[in-house]
Amino acid sequence: MTTRSLRIATWNINSVRLRLPLLRDLDAQLRPDVLCLQETKCPDEHFPHEDIRALGFEHVAARGMKGYNGVAILSRIPFTHRADDPDWCMKGDCRHIGVTLDAPGGPIDLHDFYVPAGGDIPDRELNVKFGHKLDFIAEATAWFAAHGEAKRSVLVGDLNIAPLEHDVWSHKQLLKIVSHTPVEVEALTRWQNAANWVDALRHFVPADQKLYTWWSYRAKDWEAADRGRRLDHVWVSPDLRGSLARHQILKAARGWERASDHVPVLVELAL
Template sequence: MPNLRLLTWNINSVRLRLPLLAEVVRELAPDVVCLQETKCPDEFFPHEAIAALGFPYRTARGMKGYNGTAILSKLPFAERAADPNWCERGDCRHVGVDLDVPGGLELHDFYVPAGGDIPDRDLNPKFAHKLDFLAEVTAWTAARGPAKRAVLVGDLNIAPLEDDVWSHRQLLKIVSHTPVEVAALNAWAAAGEWHDAIRHFVPPPEKLYTWWSYRAKDWLAADRGRRLDHIWCSQDLAGKLARHHIHKAARGWTQASDHVPVLLELAL
């Protein structure tokens, strides 16, 4: 089969940004799209409009106003309905499928809690939830053993490397780049022996961002970004990585998300 094109994007409201999703599909031609922050209850998910974009296979886990994940595919899949309900919250932060490709492919789409503004478990329940979520997914991953024929994508809300943020020194005490968060994300990756598929193509010290704050008056001129969106693959797929693309131009679109689409091509 031709290269499999996987795309991940925190769309920040799938209904609001349907026209932008159509543009992403037109420009990048993904086979599978993993969305986060769909902000849409399941009964209102725009299945017909997305089917019209060329994705006959879809699964969505959503709720009103926040969170939500979805996988849109040109290829058949089986949903992984038995995967855990993280922290017993039912807050739609993960959906997994088994893609029908030669050899099979397990695909997970995650939206990790952002964690609020104060990086202190005792002072900030949102930060405590983030750390608890990471601990739980790490334990689950460790129990399953090294990932095989698998890809994990999503807005993981942590920029782990010094070169994943515009200023390592200035962001050390800012949620998304604190040492405790970085250690937690690294433990998760190590538990599954995941390979960082995007840094495979863009090794440090090159800067790499996927998110630019809405608070910046001129996000492009300031370029104070962070790499919060990730694609990991199992070690047995590391040799099949063909190409990546960070669609930075999307950040400048009208009504843009603060995250941009990230594409990976696999030569399966």
């Protein structure tokens, strides 16, 4: 039986038009078959389809709005759009897009999420943004739970939560900081357990080792400080666990000119 690889990458690009040249660098280094973007900040009518196709991504699905949010899936392999997936919290804020990939061995459902960041105060009574974050995750959890254990599925994106102790530079100091609070971690864990998702990055990197995908713009020297968080995730369904072949976190991308504060993350499946 011939094994074929499927390379799926995810990146919070923080404006697809502003950082379009960086997609060439990403593609040269990772050569993904599928690239999922978050925070594209681009209404659909202005999405740079021609430039994307020039990179070899013939198949594109995008949901965007001016100045905020936005998600897109760029693919070298055909897919069909999952048009019936929910509009989470009924806000129409372009935080999720799903497709079904024409993958080796059979179709694979792929979900690309941009979870609300949640503001600065971890209290839903004092901060409506934090409440929205928790409500968004709860709604997604219930939806996936209703569909049972995920099968031939991949979920990626900027989930804006670093759940494990070594997903942040200091577990103790970040316990009251949005993205690592116990209530957020519990919510994300429930979502992961709802469909028995496998944390693909921690499949490769033990939980007792530091693992980051985001470094703040606020640091004068992000690399020297290395105060990172793992906000970007790849989950796979249990039936794909055995296909996990390798991962790559393109940390060097944080040092690119006009870089995003997130870096690209890739997982390769041997199907």
